Amino acid sequence: MRASAGRDSLYVVRLLVVEDEPRLGAALKRGLTAEGMLVDLATDGPEGLEAARHGEYDAVVLDVMLPGMSGYNVVRTLRTEENWVPVLMLSAKDGEYDQADGLDYGADDYLTKPFSFVVLLARLRALVRRNLPARPAILASGGVTLDPATHQVEVAGTPVALTPREYALLEYFLRHPGRVVSKTELLDNVWDATEDADPNAVEVYVGYLRRKVGREVLLTVRGAGYRLRP
Numbered sequence: 001m002r003a004s005a006g007r008d009s010l011y012v013v014r015l016l017v018v019e020d021e022p023r024l025g026a027a028l029k030r031g032l033t034a035e036g037m038l039v040d041l042a043t044d045g046p047e048g049l050e051a052a053r054h055g056e057y058d059a060v061v062l063d064v065m066l067p068g069m070s071g072y073n074v075v076r077t078l079r080t081e082e083n084w085v086p087v088l089m090l091s092a093k094d095g096e097y098d099q100a101d102g103l104d105y106g107a108d109d110y111l112t113k114p115f116s117f118v119v120l121l122a123r124l125r126a127l128v129r130r131n132l133p134a135r136p137a138i139l140a141s142g143g144v145t146l147d148p149a150t151h152q153v154e155v156a157g158t159p160v161a162l163t164p165r166e167y168a169l170l171e172y173f174l175r176h177p178g179r180v181v182s183k184t185e186l187l188d189n190v191w192d193a194t195e196d197a198d199p200n201a202v203e204v205y206v207g208y209l210r211r212k213v214g215r216e217v218l219l220t221v222r223g224a225g226y227r228l229r230p
């Protein structure tokens with residue numbers, strides 16, 4: 001995931017905060033917004049439930065003691081409706097419920113008030129990260145990058161258009177860096193088994209690929225195959 005970390009940081013986290021104490025609600029909204037998140041604030045149970053149902057949130061920060069409907073009932077209702085948005089509950093230490101009750105109702109994590117903003121932020125980040133759609137890492141070698149998610153290929157930062165076959169070849173090389181790949185191996189892995197192809201076809205396509213990504217990127221290992229430039 002290291003190569004895609006930069007992309008994750010560009011991902012804007014959308015949060016719903018359900019908190020009826022005006023000062024705490026405002027402070028949370030301000031603090032989380034300052035962290036680059038998009039924050040909606042709801043101030044009672046039913047409003048929070050409606051927002052969680054219809055908003056596309058990455059996580060919900062949910063107070064337990066709320067007017068109209070408790071946080072426990074909000075999270076329980078969401079889970080019965082098969083809404084799995086990550087929920088972090090804020091429980092009061094002297095509340096009538098045990099702190100961990102929220103987990104039984106379907107919350108993912110909880111914090112006891114009063115809590116530190118830094119801790120809240122860390123727990124929220126962990127919660128959101130767990131639920132981010134998996135992004136395949138960008139493959140890179142010798143100035144060539146290939147993004148399996150977007151099929152974008154760049155050479156020294158400039159996008160290059162490849163045919164599907166050239167793309168598949170390059171991806172195979174990038175997934176096997178530092179070792180010699182034989183023509184037979186390429187035929188087995190890049191060409192369809194039903195295709196009538198021979199080692200000459202591999203040579204032809206490696207030639208096409210070299211013209212686009214740079215001759216020096218793919219080294220010929222005489223009698224053995226090809227190797228990606230280290």
Ligand code: CA
Nearest residue numbers: 020063065066
């Ligand atoms: Ca409250």
